[in-house]
Amino acid sequence: MDWIAVDWGTSTLRAWGMSADGTVLWSEDSDTGMGGLAPEQFEPALLDLIGPHTSADTAIDVIACGMVGARQGWVEAAYTPVPCEPLGAGLTLAPTRDPRLTFRIIGGLSQAEPADVMRGEETQIAGFQALNPQFDGVVCLPGTHTKWCHVSAGEVVSFQTCMTGDIFAALSANTILRHSVTGEGWDDDAFAAAVGDAVSRPEKLAARLFSLRAQGLLDGLEPGTARASLSGQLIGSELAATRPYWLGQAIAIVGAGKLCQLYATALETLGASATIADGDGMSLKGLAAARTKLAKATS
Amino acid sequence: MDWIAVDWGTSTLRAWGMSADGTVLWSEDSDTGMGGLAPEQFEPALLDLIGPHTSADTAIDVIACGMVGARQGWVEAAYTPVPCEPLGAGLTLAPTRDPRLTFRIIGGLSQAEPADVMRGEETQIAGFQALNPQFDGVVCLPGTHTKWCHVSAGEVVSFQTCMTGDIFAALSANTILRHSVTGEGWDDDAFAAAVGDAVSRPEKLAARLFSLRAQGLLDGLEPGTARASLSGQLIGSELAATRPYWLGQAIAIVGAGKLCQLYATALETLGASATIADGDGMSLKGLAAARTKLAKATS
Numbered sequence: 001m002d003w004i005a006v007d008w009g010t011s012t013l014r015a016w017g018m019s020a021d022g023t024v025l026w027s028e029d030s031d032t033g034m035g036g037l038a039p040e041q042f043e044p045a046l047l048d049l050i051g052p053h054t055s056a057d058t059a060i061d062v063i064a065c066g067m068v069g070a071r072q073g074w075v076e077a078a079y080t081p082v083p084c085e086p087l088g089a090g091l092t093l094a095p096t097r098d099p100r101l102t103f104r105i106i107g108g109l110s111q112a113e114p115a116d117v118m119r120g121e122e123t124q125i126a127g128f129q130a131l132n133p134q135f136d137g138v139v140c141l142p143g144t145h146t147k148w149c150h151v152s153a154g155e156v157v158s159f160q161t162c163m164t165g166d167i168f169a170a171l172s173a174n175t176i177l178r179h180s181v182t183g184e185g186w187d188d189d190a191f192a193a194a195v196g197d198a199v200s201r202p203e204k205l206a207a208r209l210f211s212l213r214a215q216g217l218l219d220g221l222e223p224g225t226a227r228a229s230l231s232g233q234l235i236g237s238e239l240a241a242t243r244p245y246w247l248g249q250a251i252a253i254v255g256a257g258k259l260c261q262l263y264a265t266a267l268e269t270l271g272a273s274a275t276i277a278d279g280d281g282m283s284l285k286g287l288a289a290a291r292t293k294l295a296k297a298t299s
Numbered sequence: 300m301d302w303i304a305v306d307w308g309t310s311t312l313r314a315w316g317m318s319a320d321g322t323v324l325w326s327e328d329s330d331t332g333m334g335g336l337a338p339e340q341f342e343p344a345l346l347d348l349i350g351p352h353t354s355a356d357t358a359i360d361v362i363a364c365g366m367v368g369a370r371q372g373w374v375e376a377a378y379t380p381v382p383c384e385p386l387g388a389g390l391t392l393a394p395t396r397d398p399r400l401t402f403r404i405i406g407g408l409s410q411a412e413p414a415d416v417m418r419g420e421e422t423q424i425a426g427f428q429a430l431n432p433q434f435d436g437v438v439c440l441p442g443t444h445t446k447w448c449h450v451s452a453g454e455v456v457s458f459q460t461c462m463t464g465d466i467f468a469a470l471s472a473n474t475i476l477r478h479s480v481t482g483e484g485w486d487d488d489a490f491a492a493a494v495g496d497a498v499s500r501p502e503k504l505a506a507r508l509f510s511l512r513a514q515g516l517l518d519g520l521e522p523g524t525a526r527a528s529l530s531g532q533l534i535g536s537e538l539a540a541t542r543p544y545w546l547g548q549a550i551a552i553v554g555a556g557k558l559c560q561l562y563a564t565a566l567e568t569l570g571a572s573a574t575i576a577d578g579d580g581m582s583l584k585g586l587a588a589a590r591t592k593l594a595k596a597t598s
Contacts, residue, residue: 071516079517114506115513145475145509161509163474170473175465176444203501206533207413207540210444210460214414217370218378234505241506 001025003061004050005287007280008068009120010035013045014280015062017053022288026053034067034074042074043096046103060101063091063290065123065283069105079110079117083155086126087290106290109156116161120283121147124254125156127285128277137250140274142259144169146238148245160245162238165259168231177209177230180216185224188265191232195266198236205237235266246272255279300324302360303349304586306579307367308419309334313579314349314361321587325352333366333373341373342395345402359400362390362589364422364582368404378409378416382456385425386589405589408455415460419582420446423553424455426584427576436549440578441558443468445537447544459544461537464558467530476508476529479515484523487564490531494565497535504536534565545571554578 002020006013011033017025032045046062047054054060069077069092080089089107096103108119121141128139129151141147144165150157172181198205212229215221239246251267251274253260260276267274301319305312310332316324331344345361346353353359368376368391379388388406395402407418420440427438428450440446443464449456471480497504511528514520538545550566550573552559559575566573 110513110517112517115510115517117513117516160506161513162505163476163509163512164505166474167470167508170469171466174469174473175462177462202504203536203539203542205501205504205540206461206463206537207459209466210462211414213462214409214416214460217416218409218411218414237502238505240502241504243502 001053001058003063003291005284005291006046006062006064006066006068007120007123007283007287008064008066008073009033010067013049015046015050016284017050018288018291024284028053034070034072039074042068042094043098043101043103047098047101054100058100060098062101062103063106063287063294064103065106065287065290066120069107070119073105074103075105077105077107079108079119081110081112082159083157084109085154086122086129086151086156086286087293088155089122091290091294104294106287109159111159114160116159118147118149118159118161121149122156123286123290124279124282125149125151125286126289127282127287128252128254129154130285130289131277131282132252135250135252137252138245140246140251140253140263141279142253142255142263146263148242150245150249160242162241164234164238168234171209171230171234172227176213177226180212180221181223181227181230183223183227185222185227187222187225187228190225191228191262192265192269194229194232195236195239195269198233199240199270202237202240205233208233231262232266235262239266239270251275252277254282300352300357302362302590304583304590305345305361305363305365305367306419306422306582306586307363307365307372308332309366312344312348314345315583316349316352317587317590323583327352333369333371338373341367341393342397342400342402346397346400353399357399359397361400361402362405362586362593363402364405364586364589365419368406369418372404373402374404376404376406378407378418380409380411381458382454383408384453385421385428385450385455385585386592387454388421390589390593403593405586408458410458413459415458417446417448417458417460420448421455422585422589423578423581424448424450424585425588426581426586427551427553428453429584429588430576430581431551434549434551436551437544439545439550439552439562439573441552441554441562445562447541449544449548459541461540463533463537467533470508470529470533471526475512476525479511479520480522480526480529482522482526484521484526486521486524486527489524490527490561491564491568493528493531494535494538494568497532498539498569501536501539504532507532530561531565534561538565538569550574551576553581 077092376391
């Protein structure tokens with residue numbers, strides 16, 4: 001084992017043991033996300049997870065990305081303003097007690113106007129660039145806080161966050177719509193129709209949402225149809241807001257399979273096509289790119 | 300005491316003892332809303348509340364409005380489709396055990412296309428009409444689920460629900476924005492600016508929300524400013540969606556003081572003026588109108 005790659009988000013911690021030639025030797029994960037940890041708990045949580053793969057004389061050389069570098073994380077890894085390379089923020093050393101351990105965190109990116117931040121996605125973009133060095137276009141990273149990133153000449157030029165996943169979860173669980181969308185099933189046609197409505201008349205969003213509840217009461221609308229329609233309305237609203245990003249651009253969607261597929265379908269209904277890349281794979285590629293960059297800088 | 304007026308919503312129960320000439324003799328309220336009650340619990344909850352004002356030989360004649368008439372309430376008081384008079388749905392008798400008690404519920408209104416429902420607001424509209432019999436325009440009833448109602452020639456012609464209050468509460472408590480909007484203060488200028496932005500470029504809503512979080516991280520945006528801006532964005536989005544309702548119309552806002560004032564301010568920034576009427580007062584007037592209508596029908 002040459003080094004350890006770590007993706008440490010709000011709710012999960014993942015680690016991969018890496019050989020010098022980039023082979024994954026082992027992987028571990030746990031639910032000790034940074035959201036539940038105080039600063040002094042990070043090091044023990046990491047050592048707990050990787051313990052089986054280390055010994056008393058192992059040097060533990062770690063590169064990490066994600067919310068572990070937030071202000072509330074292990075140590076703050078500062079934002080670097082765009083335009084810059086996705087790994088332009090460099091690496092921040094975390095304070096450690098175990099003398100075997102060196103823990104470096106990839107910094108996030110920021111944008112002054114409109115104000116925006118990312119932390120973790122820059123590593124996935126770096127991974128995508130390592131595989132597609134000539135890419136010029138927009139990288140969409142769907143999730144709780146979806147990022148739309150204009151990438152050109154090896155740099156992130158600008159980006160836009162839409163908190164669509166966060167909003168979908170809150171509306172589904174914490175408003176009157178919970179009665180309408182909770183249940184089995186999914187309706188592709190309702191999703192596509194809602195995307196189309198949202199993009200063609202975005203100003204109607206506020207008037208469309210309660211209608212899902214009313215249709216449930218009056219017409220027996222199925223929960224799967226209501227959920228697909230809610231999802232389509234919100235993703236369509238996002239596509240209306242980010243049109244300057246994706247219109248006429250090469251589009252790559254990086255993330256988890258099912259969510260990427262939804263975004264690709266939504267874009268298709270608007271006549272735009274996108275290629276999909278696996279999010280975890282891109283994180284690992286990006287961490288490896290950071291490792292390579294570090295080795296070059298220190299050699 | 301001639302009869303008892305009751306407003307029974309999801310989270311509260313209110314009752315007023317009424318004389319034959321319309322004077323309020325007493326009022327009581329409790330937090331035994333219909334949301335927490337099984338069907339057999341309604342009658343005891345009511346008798347508990349009004350007990351001090353009744354005796355063994357008192358006839359208890361009640362007219363009620365609100366969610367007590369929902370499918371999950373005491374008994375379902377069916378919806379009547381618009382266009383119709385606000386009290387067009389008539390009264391539904393609830394099953395009772397106490398022989399002293401007669402309990403009648405005002406039915407809600409429905410609309411087939413776009414699908415919509417209201418329950419409780421029809422009574423406030425009836426109260427407003429009783430005071431303003433010549434009114435022709437739009438009645439806006441802000442709340443968890445704000446109603447916009449086109450009222451003409453004594454009828455509700457059409458209506459539109461926007462679940463803006465419900466969405467504001469869910470976004471403020473259950474998304475990343477909770478870190479940005481929780482705290483003291485309010486910012487009138489930020490509210491007005493957000494209303495203007497939302498109405499002039501409604502398609503940008505999805506892109507604006509996360510910016511409040513990013514401005515907090517990068518620029519130290521104050522929670523009072525962030526909360527006012529979130530409120531302005533959502534109310535502005537509602538005004539963009541309901542423009543066909545309020546544009547060029549006489550506008551009356553019926554509800555609780557502070558929320559009505561927010562809507563009036565938002566409309567003012569768009570050059571529309573509105574008059575405000577107290578929501579509780581209109582409920583009581585509407586219940587009295589239903590009582591008068593019943594007396595005429597049975598005399």
